[in-house]
Amino acid sequence: MKKTLSIIVLLLLAVVGFSQGQFDPESLLKQKPAQLVNDFTGTLTAGQQQALETKLVAVDDSTSTQIAVVIIPSLNGRDVADFNIELGRAWGVGGKTNNNGVILLIAKNDRKLNIATGYGLEGALPDITAKQIIDQVIVPNFKGDDYYRGIEEGTDAIIQAVKGEYTAPENYGSGGSSRIGSIIFWIVLVIILIALRSGRGGGGSFMSRRGFAAWTIGSYKEAFSICKIRLFKSFVDIIFDIFSFCFS
Amino acid sequence: MPEKKSKKTGIIAGAIILILVIYLVISFNGLVKKDEKVNLQWNEVQNAYQRRLNLIPNLVNVVKGVSEFEQTTLEEIAAARAKATSVNVSANTVSPDAFNNQAAAQDELAAATNNLIIRIEKYPTLKGTAAYSGLQTQLEGTERRIKVARKDFNEAINDYNKSIRSFPTNLLAGMFGFSEKTGFRSDAGADKTIEIKF
Numbered sequence: 375m376k377k378t379l380s381i382i383v384l385l386l387l388a389v390v391g392f393s394q395g396q397f398d399p400e401s402l403l404k405q406k407p408a409q410l411v412n413d414f415t416g417t418l419t420a421g422q423q424q425a426l427e428t429k430l431v432a433v434d435d436s437t438s439t440q441i442a443v444v445i446i447p448s449l450n451g452r453d454v455a456d457f458n459i460e461l462g463r464a465w466g467v468g469g470k471t472n473n474n475g476v477i478l479l480i481a482k483n484d485r486k487l488n489i490a491t492g493y494g495l496e497g498a499l500p501d502i503t504a505k506q507i508i509d510q511v512i513v514p515n516f517k518g519d520d521y522y523r524g525i526e527e528g529t530d531a532i533i534q535a536v537k538g539e540y541t542a543p544e545n546y547g548s549g550g551s552s553r554i555g556s557i558i559f560w561i562v563l564v565i566i567l568i569a570l571r572s573g574r575g576g577g578g579s580f581m582s583r584r585g586f587a588a589w590t591i592g593s594y595k596e597a598f599s600i601c602k603i604r605l606f607k608s609f610v611d612i613i614f615d616i617f618s619f620c621f622s
Numbered sequence: 623m624p625e626k627k628s629k630k631t632g633i634i635a636g637a638i639i640l641i642l643v644i645y646l647v648i649s650f651n652g653l654v655k656k657d658e659k660v661n662l663q664w665n666e667v668q669n670a671y672q673r674r675l676n677l678i679p680n681l682v683n684v685v686k687g688v689s690e691f692e693q694t695t696l697e698e699i700a701a702a703r704a705k706a707t708s709v710n711v712s713a714n715t716v717s718p719d720a721f722n723n724q725a726a727a728q729d730e731l732a733a734a735t736n737n738l739i740i741r742i743e744k745y746p747t748l749k750g751t752a753a754y755s756g757l758q759t760q761l762e763g764t765e766r767r768i769k770v771a772r773k774d775f776n777e778a779i780n781d782y783n784k785s786i787r788s789f790p791t792n793l794l795a796g797m798f799g800f801s802e803k804t805g806f807r808s809d810a811g812a813d814k815t816i817e818i819k820f
Binding site for chain 1: 756759760762763766770
């Protein structure tokens with residue numbers, strides 16, 4: 375009963391907060407989204423969002439160039455261009471190595487929009503081209519209240535501009551940072567095993583002589599030797615990493 | 623048993639030494655990386671300023687098309703640009719003197735450009751041209767980049783100095799001759815430069 379009540383209160387608070395509270399752009403910087411199209415105003419329908427997302431993900435997959443679309447209700451008085459740059463850096467749009475990301479930021483109620491370009495794309499999409507896309511492609515559609523078409527054609531124009539600037543590397547998008555995880559896993563495992571071993575006072579033989587847990591100790595020893603090999607391998611990996619880190 | 627014990631201590635000592643060596647390598651590389659980052663951001667600042675220097679002659683050329691334009695404003699801007707160009711900044715050595723001199727010269731140039739922009743207000747036909755509005759877009763973008771580059775540079779300096787000063791990296795820094803980079807106006811809020819504004 376108490377629980378249901380608190381849930382209801384929470385929901386009510388959330389609704390009130392959502393309808394009355396000002397949209398806080400700063401909070402946006404802390405939450406990195408999983409998708410490229412982010413509509414915080416409900417301007418686009420689910421189908422439209424999906425269509426845009428599919429198109430932009432295809433560009434990302436084939437060229438590694440990330441084009442994000444962000445629609446927010448208000449900037450709370452922040453400068454649209456400054457905020458857009460901050461957003462791009464906070465979210466890491468376009469990745470660190472090439473910095474080939476673009477954000478189309480639309481502050482709907484402020485009637486302001488901006489295209490921020492990552493360093494890696496400044497040659498293909500300089501400020502002046504971005505401004506042309508805004509003035510000639512997006513704004514005319516927005517004036518006719520056709521937000522979807524403005525965004526659709528605007529992103530097309532951006533894609534056109536950045537086309538051919540980058541191609542995606544071979545293993546792009548498959549994620550390759552599992553190595554550190556495995557190293558940590560093996561280190562933790564070995565530490566546990568060592569702790570177990572010293573906990574028995576080095577008395578493996580003593581216990582087995584008594585016929586006590588012979589099976590456990592036998593398989594444990596086996597496991598330990600396998601672990602040692604694996605540990606050695608990951609240790610070599612670590613050394614290799616350190617060396618490559620040293621000379622990179 | 624004692625033999626086994628000494629073997630154990632040997633292993634432990636070896637492990638500790640290994641960890642120490644790894645730690646030394648990592649923190650040394652960390653310092654190198656931070657130092658490199660300062661150089662990198664320094665170059666970004668140079669690039670952004672160079673962009674401004676490249677754009678201003680275009681702005682002057684646009685204005686020159688108007689015959690009755692005040693010549694003194696143009697002369698002022700040409701002088702400021704020449705001065706900003708002549709400030710000798712080496713790409714490899716990050717020195718506070720060069721940084722501050724350059725900032726001062728660039729501020730002067732920005733002030734002169736702002737002066738020009740105010741005068742241009744009187745010529746609505748000039749303001750309406752595509753050439754002018756294109757330059758406006760480019761200059762606005764450049765100003766933003768200068769701001770970001772300077773901020774990044776200051777952050778890189780602060781980050782570097784912080785690790786030079788903190789224990790135990792300070793011992794390592796002393797050993798390998800990393801010294802604190804002082805004299806930059808890197809306190810938050812102190813970095814107030816003049817921006818070109820339309």
